[in-house]
Amino acid sequence: MNALVRAAYPWVKTPIIVCAPMLRISLAPLAVAVSRAGGMGFLAGGFDQSDMEKNFRQARELIHQSSPPIPQKEGVLPVGIGFLNYGVKLEMALSVVKRYIPAAVWLYAPHKLSELETWAEQIRDVTDGKTKIWIQIGTAAEALEVARLCQPDMIVIQGSDSGGHGLKQSASVIVNIPEVGDSLAAAGFSHIPLIAAGGIAEGRGLAAALALGANGIVMGTRFLAAKEAQIAKGYQDDVLRAKDGGTSTARTETYDIVRGTTDWPPEYDARGIINATYFDDKRGMPIEENKKLYQEALKKGDEGWGPKGRITTYAGSAVGLVNEVLPAGEIVKKVAEDARKALERTSKVNFE
C-alpha cells in the first residue's frame, strides 16, 4: 500500500491524511496547504464549470509558487477534486479534469452507484489513468458494488459521525472499516486502500483508523478550523465553541430544507451543530416560517451563527475535539505526530 500511494502521490506522507472536499470551503489555499504538508488536499468541485476552473487555476499557481516545491508526478496536479455526482454533468467534469489532471477525483452521492462505472472509465480515459478514482461509500454493500463496477484506486468509508452530508443510516467507522475491509478481502479486493471518514479530528483517531485496517483518514471538521479554510468567522467560532458533538450536533434534513438544497438523493441527510433552526423545527414551527427566519439570519453576518443563531453550521460529532485555529499544514503534521505517539503507547500494551 505505501508503495502504491507513494508512486501515485509522491508528495504524500503515509499514512495519508486527507482534507475533505467541503463545498465552498475547500478552495485552493486549503487544498494546496494540505498537500504541501504531505497530506492530500481536495478542491470541492461544486456545480459550476467556471468556479472549478478558477479554483484549479489558483491551485496551480499556489503549487507553482510553493517553496520548497511540492514533489510532483510529471503532469499531475498534486491536489484532487471532489464531485457531488447527483448534481454534476459528466461532460463538464471531464472537460475540467482533462485540462488540469488532478491527482484524484473523489466521487460521491450519485443517484445510483451504477452511474459511477462510466465516470471512472471516462476519467481514466481522458487522463490516461493519471487521475486516480476515489469513491466514498457508507456501507459494506456499497463498497462491494463500487469495487466490482469501478475498481476504484481508493475507497473512502464514511461513518455516522461525519459532518455535512452522509447516509441517514450508517455505522461509525469503528464498525465500517473492519466490515468493509473483510467484505472486500473476501471478494478479492484487498488491494484497494481504505480511508476512514467521520469522527476523526486528531491523532488518536488516525491511530485508531490504522488499527481498524484503514490506510489513512479524511478530516473535514478539523479543517473548518484551519487558517486557510474559506469560512465565515461566525461559523468557525461556533465550531470552536461546540463540545460533545454527539448531543451538540444532529443528523437532520431540516438544514437542507431551510437552505433550499433539497436535490440530494433521498438516502442522505446532513449533520450540523444544533441551533435555533433545528430547535424551532423540533418544536413544530411551520417550515415556511423557519425558511423566512433563515433568510433573515443570513443578513446578520457572523451574528447569524451560534447556538441561538440560524445559519447552517455543518460539522461532525468530533467537533468537541477541535479547539483552536491552526494553519492546515500544522494540523496535518500534528495529527500525524500524535498518531505516532498513540501507536508508540499502544505498542507497549501488555497482552500477557
Added chain:
Amino acid sequence: MNALVRAAYPWVKTPIIVCAPMLRISLAPLAVAVSRAGGMGFLAGGFDQSDMEKNFRQARELIHQSSPPIPQKEGVLPVGIGFLNYGVKLEMALSVVKRYIPAAVWLYAPHKLSELETWAEQIRDVTDGKTKIWIQIGTAAEALEVARLCQPDMIVIQGSDSGGHGLKQSASVIVNIPEVGDSLAAAGFSHIPLIAAGGIAEGRGLAAALALGANGIVMGTRFLAAKEAQIAKGYQDDVLRAKDGGTSTARTETYDIVRGTTDWPPEYDARGIINATYFDDKRGMPIEENKKLYQEALKKGDEGWGPKGRITTYAGSAVGLVNEVLPAGEIVKKVAEDARKALERTSKVNFE
C-alpha cells in the same frame, strides 16, 4: 492502570475485555465463562431480588467448580453485576451486593445522574470498598458529572453503535473516548480508567479503543453469539445473519413500545435489527395493531425472529462482524490475540 486493574481484579488480563450485563442474557454461565478466560463477566441485575440471588448463587457455584481455579481476591466474587438504575431500588441492590460482594457494580440509566452519588457511597460502605463502582455514560458532560459526584473506579463510555438501550443522541466511541479522556484529564480525573462500549466486536476494535485512549472494551453483540449466552436460537441466528449493521439495525423507541418496556428515562432509545415491527411502524401501522402482532409473534418461538419476524432483536451496529457462535472464553482470547496482531501491524506503520 494495569497495576490498579490487576490489584482489583486479579483474574483479569489487561487490556480488560468485558461482557455487557445484557438483561436476561448475561446470566451466570456467560459471566463466569468470561471471567474464567481473563475477561470481566457481568450478571444482568434485572429488577427482581430473587432472580438476582439465584444468579449470584449459580455464579458462585460455577466459580467454585472452575478448574483451574479463577484467581480471586479474598472474599470478592470475580464477576460484576449491572443495574438499570431507573428501575431498581437501592435497598434491594444493597442487600444482594452485601451478601455476594461482586467485584464490581455497573450503574446505568438513572433518572438523574445525581442519584448515583448515594449508590456509589452506600455500595462502597456495605462492601468495605471491595465492590468497585463502574458507571456507564454517553457524553463528556456526563462523564465529568459522575467523576465529580462518585469518583467511579471505572467509566464505561457508550457510543452510538451500541446495541440495546443507549442515548438517543450520542457520538460513536471514536469521538467519545478521546473527548471524555481529555475532559476528565483537564478536570484532574485522568486516573479513572475508561472502557469503550459500542461498535466493538473483534480485535481490531479493541486495538482501536486502546489507540483512542481506552483501557479496555465492553462487548455485548459479540457475546450474543457466545455458546453460554441465554438466548433463543431465532435471536442468535438473526445476529449471525445480519450484515452492515448501520443499515440492518436502527435506533428506535418502537421496540420498547410494542414490548411495553416504556419505563426507561426519556433520553434513551434502543438499537435492534430491523424487522417487520419496525417496517410496519415506519409505514404508519397503528401502534396497537403492531403490539397485537408482536404478542402473536411471541407465540411462534424461533420463527418469530428474523427480518420478516417481529420479536425484538437488540443488537449493535457491529452485528455484521459477528459470524459464528463460539464459547465465550474463546471469544475473549481471540479478541485479545487479534488486537495484539493489529497493534503489531500498526507498530510498523511508517511515519516518515
